[in-house]
Amino acid sequence: MAHYSIKELEHLSGIKAHTIRIWEQRYAILSPKRTETNIRFYDDADLKNILNVSLLNERGFKISKIAKMKPDQISAEIMALSEVPGDNQGQVNALIAAMLDLNEEHFEKALNKPILQLGFEQAILQVVYPFLSKIGILWQTNNICPAHEHFVSNLIRQKLIVAIDGQVLAPSATSEKFLLYLPEGELHELALLFMNYLLRARKHHVLYLSQNLPFADLVRAFEYYQPQHIVTVLTSFPERDQVQHYLDKLAQQFHRTRILVYGHQTQYNFLKFPENIKKLQFISEFIDAVSPA
Template identity: 90%
Template sequence: MAHYSIKELEHLSGIKAHTIRIWEQRYAILTPKRTDTNIRFYNDADLKNILNVSLLNERGFKISKIAKMKPEQIAAEIMALSEMPGDNQSQVNALIAAMLDMNEEHFEKALNKPILQLGFEHAILQVVYPFLNKIGILWQTNNICPAHEHFVSNLIRQKLIVAIDGQNLASAATSEKFLLFLPEGELHELALLFMNYLLRARKYHVLYLSQNLPFPDLVRAFDYYQPQNIVTALTSFPERDQVQHFLDKLSRQFPQTRILVYGHQAQYDFLKFPENTKKLNLISDFIEIITPA
């Protein structure tokens, strides 16, 4: 069972720790547990509860009223909120709750709603990316395990593949080519898949080489395809002390090609990006580059 500190609840819910304590004392919204050494902690049920309470409170429900509501009443109100167009935070929280329960049916429903309401691209940007950011907090605080990550990654990956499969791949409106790949050892594919979708939606030619690609195979594919752009996403590989070497190697091998690099491993302050290599801080940076003025 996961253990959350009150600070972690604050980061995940947006409710200040001081406010959470007041709600505990006045309204018994939460009942923290204690370790053998008398340290307070919260569990998954507490996290889901505070997420729901924070949403209702933001939407005008008084905390005194929420405290008197039965769990099924809270669930009904949250469901009604999640049906409302533009209510992205409730949809993010619904994804978190379904992930914690590893409930595939609930996760699918929570993911399908924003896709239907917002369209695929905006649903990924406005709901899935904020959800993944919160997943990062849960991961860093050891409150989810690899099984949780695999569970959600697989379901989101399926959605991306289906969306890409539904695109008209023969309708490229420009001669500009993009080659997308993940280096050897890198298996986190979601960002690259979404970039693939974004490029095809804007009618570019794309060669998608997926994950774990050895460098010699990248060179052979480049020689065949001759793209003007190479795109990669570095989430966990190369290792921190090897990223600069990898960037330099890419730049030397493809000196006339624009190289776009996204991901956690590309964000270190000490990195020096070669002239033909550009760091993408956010996915919006990539969208700005590929969207015609």
């Protein structure tokens, strides 16, 4: 069973810890448990409850009214809100709840709704990225296990692959060639797949080399394909003390090519980026970099 502190509930729900305590005392919204050493904690049911309560409260429901509602009433109201176009937070919360339950049917429904309402690209940007950000909090606090990560990654990956396969290749006069890959040891593919989708949607040529590519194979593919741009995502590899060496190696080997790098391992303040490497802090920067002027 997952254990959440009140500060973790605050980060995930957006409700201040002080407010959560007041709601507990005045309305019995939550029922914190205690460890054998008398430390308060909350479980998955509490997290799902506070996510629902915070969403209803944000949409105008008074906390006193929510406290009197039965669980099935709350679920019905949340379901109605998730049907409303533009209610991104409700859709994010629905994804979190489905993930915690490992419920594929509910996850698929929660993911399909924003895709139908917003279109694929905006659904990823407005719903899936905020969802993955909250997943990061759960992962860092050890409240989800690798099974949860694999569960959501595989379902989102399937959506990305279907969307990529559904695109009609129609390069334009301004189309350029991009080589996309993940370095050896790197297996986190979702961001790179989305970049593949974004490039193809903008009618660029893409050579997609996927995960775990040895550097020698990257060099050979580059010599054959001759792209104007290389794109990679460094989420967990190379390790922290090897990132600068890897960036320098990339820059030197492909010194006439623009290289776009994204991911957690590229965000350290001590890194120095060679002239032909552009660091991307947000996916929106990638969209700007590859969209027609």
